[in-house]
Amino acid sequence: MQLLDDPNRRTLIWWSTGAASYAAAKIALRKYPDALIVRCETENEDEDNYRFERDAMRRLNRNVTLLKSDEYDSVPDVWDRRKFMAGHHGAPCTAEMKIAPRLDFQRPNDRHIFGYTADADDVKRFKRLQENFFELDVEAPLIEKGVTKAGTLAMVERDGLELPRTYGMGFPCANCLKTGCSKASSPDYWSLFRFHFPDRFAETAARCRRLGARLTRINDVRMFIDEIPADWPMTQPIAPACDFLCALAEDEST
Numbered sequence: 001m002q003l004l005d006d007p008n009r010r011t012l013i014w015w016s017t018g019a020a021s022y023a024a025a026k027i028a029l030r031k032y033p034d035a036l037i038v039r040c041e042t043e044n045e046d047e048d049n050y051r052f053e054r055d056a057m058r059r060l061n062r063n064v065t066l067l068k069s070d071e072y073d074s075v076p077d078v079w080d081r082r083k084f085m086a087g088h089h090g091a092p093c094t095a096e097m098k099i100a101p102r103l104d105f106q107r108p109n110d111r112h113i114f115g116y117t118a119d120a121d122d123v124k125r126f127k128r129l130q131e132n133f134f135e136l137d138v139e140a141p142l143i144e145k146g147v148t149k150a151g152t153l154a155m156v157e158r159d160g161l162e163l164p165r166t167y168g169m170g171f172p173c174a175n176c177l178k179t180g181c182s183k184a185s186s187p188d189y190w191s192l193f194r195f196h197f198p199d200r201f202a203e204t205a206a207r208c209r210r211l212g213a214r215l216t217r218i219n220d221v222r223m224f225i226d227e228i229p230a231d232w233p234m235t236q237p238i239a240p241a242c243d244f245l246c247a248l249a250e251d252e253s254t
Contacts, residue, residue: 006109011035013113014102015064017049018174019163020142022056023152024115026159027141029060035113038105040098041068044075046177048165055161067101075179076207085182085213093182106136116140117149153240169196170237179204180225187216190225192234201225 011032015021016039025037037057057063072078075093079085082092106112116126126140142152149172156163164174170192171177178200180193194201205226208215214222 009109009111010107011111011113012106013037014115015039015053016115016175017045017053017164018115019152019156019167020115020117020149020173022060022159022161023147023155024113024141025056025060025062026155027145028113028139029062031141032111032113036065037062038065038067038102040101041066042075042093042097042176043073044093044097044176044178046164046166046174049174049177052162052164052174059159059161067105069097069101071100072096075176075182079182079207079211083211085208085211086215091182093176108135110137112136112138114138114140115142115152117142117152118146119148122149148241150238150241153238157240166196168237170235172235172238182213182215185215185217186235187218187225187228187232188235190216191228191232194225194228195234 011028011034013021013025013028013032013035015025015037025035028035037060039053053064072081075097078093078096082096084092086092114126114129116122116129123143126138126143130138147155153163153167166174166177171189173181175181177193177197180190180197180200184190190201193204205224207213208224209226214224216223216225216228218228
């Protein structure tokens with residue numbers, strides 16, 4: 001959806017404290033230097049994500065506009081009050097902690113920048129966003145430039161920034177690591193989360209039992225995350241790698 005230029009029109013860069021958000025913001029700010037960087041606070045980030053956010057904002061010479069749910073205090077608060085953790089239409093925490101505050105904040109003529117990468121899964125997610133929110137003017141500069149997740153990690157490192165610690169642990173995304181992501185069905189993900197954050201895992205596993213949430217699947221059988229075998233393999237880290245398209249996108253944004 002394309003709108004005529006309006007001097008009062010805002011460009012919103014949706015920030016989520018990870019490498020893809022940084023790379024997308026860096027590229028978008030060259031095109032839209034007056035853009036606002038906006039984040040929905042979920043109170044569910046790993047502590048080191050906030051360190052990365054501070055470092056990244058200093059590097060970009062920007063501040064983050066924070067939005068927060070007026071109704072819910074945290075992701076577990078959403079799960080407990082809504083009585084479920086994930087469903088066929090996604091997770092209630094995403095709807096209440098991210099989508100609802102965004103809808104309250106946005107204006108009809110805003111331009112929205114998202115950090116979806118050129119990896120196949122992210123391309124599909126961006127297409128679903130376009131279909132579900134067809135009224136929005138949306139851009140995904142990393143998809144447009146062909147930059148993958150590995151490329152965003154390399155862009156962060158080449159700018160002299162230390163990545164959020166969870167990338168080095170093997171998590172493909174840095175978000176929602178106080179509880180683990182209830183949309184994750186991979187046993188590899190939950191095995192990794194259990195290894196690095198056993199106390200957080202135990203708390204989430206207990207909530208899953210209490211709410212009847214079988215989040216993971218092994219051999220097409222749904223099960224509780226505490227039923228994953230102790231020796232189950234874990235997700236492996238993504239190595240930073242800046243190919244030709246990544247390097248070109250980075251050069252254009254400097």
